[in-house]
Amino acid sequence: MATHPRGERRAPARPSGRLPGRLRRTVLAGLVSAAVAASVVGAARPVDVPAPVPPAVAPLTPAGTTELAAELAERYGAERAALRDAARTARAHGARHRAEALTAMATAERSFLSFDGRDGGRGIEVVGDLARADRIAVLVPGVDTTIDSYGRLQRGAVALQKELGPRAAVVAWLDYRTPATGSAASVTPGRADQAARTLHSFVDELHRVRPDARLTLLGHSYGSVVCALAAPGLPVAGIVLYGSPGTSLDRAADLRTRATVWAGRASGDWVAEVPHVSVPLPAGSRLGFGTDPVDPAFGARRFAAGDGGHSDYLAPGSVPLRNLARIVDGQEPDRA
Structure with missing residues (x-):
């Protein structure tokens, strides 16, 4: 099915309704203050937990049901391995909570199409x-x-x-x-x-x-x-x-x-x-x-x-x- 390339999108229409001047300035000041305060707090948060670079993931191949199921099973297995690698890296870094979360995500009952522990x-x-x-x-x-x-x-x-x-x-x-x-x-x-x-x-x-x-x-x-x-x-x-x-x-x-x-x-x-x-x-x-x-x-x-x-x-x-x-x-x- 044809789609519109992202580069060809027209600029979306923007909301035209506006609050009265004084109220609008009050709302704007409140939003900006909250955003700035949260950004300052966020700057003090610990550095993100390191994670290995995940393996490259190829696009899925259009195929019959049986072939697609086999391809998905292979993909799920590869992503479980990536999750286990990320869990080991987190554990070595001392991030126990992250390591436990990743280990739970890597169980055989879970099916990930992709995973990247960075950022x-x-x-x-x-x-x-x-x-x-x-x-x-x-x-x-x-x-x-x-x-x-x-x-x-x-x-x-x-x-x-x-x-x-x-x-x-x-x-x-x-x-x-x-x-x-x-x-x-x-x-x-x-x-x-x-x-x-x-x-x-x-x-x-x-x-x-x-x-x-x-x-x-x-x-x-x-x-x-x-x-x-x-x-x-x-x-x-x-x-x-x-x-x-x-x-x-x-x-x-x-x-x-x-x-x-x-x-x-x-x-x-x-x-x-x-x-x-x-x-x-x-x-x-x-x-x-x-x-x-x-x-x-x-x-x-x-x-x-x-x-x-x-x-x-x-x-x-x-x-x-x-x-x-x-x-x-x-x-x-x-x-x-």
Whole structure:
């Protein structure tokens, strides 16, 4: 399926709504102060745990189910070896918590398409049978998701796959350096724009090897910004923005996608308090993410997301988990 090369993307439309002058300046001052304070605190954090350079990973080959399953099994085995190498390096460095996390990720029950322990850690894990699944969900996490906190994302992927059943696979996509809550990076789209290019390439590859599977992109928190910026031309059936602070775009139409765009937010999610502004910064960047995706003016289809908090959307048995599974299945969720 043809996609739009990243270099040919038109500049996305930006939110046009603006707060009154005094309020706008107050909000801007608060966001900048929080970002600067968090950046200063972050500078005092320990140096990241060293990790070996991972082996090069070749693109998956479009093939029949049996051949693809064999290729995936080989890839998973190679990534387990890379995880064990990274665990040994972390242990030698005295990073016991990191070593234990990596050792757990290297067990035979886990299936990683890629792993890189450097720069905070990155990984792409598959839950389910990717070679045979007829529905594939790609989970893109947001702030504070690192290798050390990866268990939360993995548990969410497992819960969603169980809700969907054996004919579905869920991909936990942590292939970018997520910002820390309250940091300068968390209130600007810079990291999301970089991550969007990587995500776009990954989803294109997934579509090439599984062209008949129904693909759905699910972005949580800052991950929703990544998904929105990656959206143009992606061969996916749905794009779900949940727990989102905004997308840096004004309307769902600005995602330039044929996919159905969904949005949901739980009533107990603190992200509802984030000011929905978009303020120009030097060098072409912006502060804030503009229009609220659950605002009717944005134009997304809204689904019921329950009364949980910011980290509860994939909790087993929850309202949002059930509705996210329905969207991945191509069914109608409960509407907000």
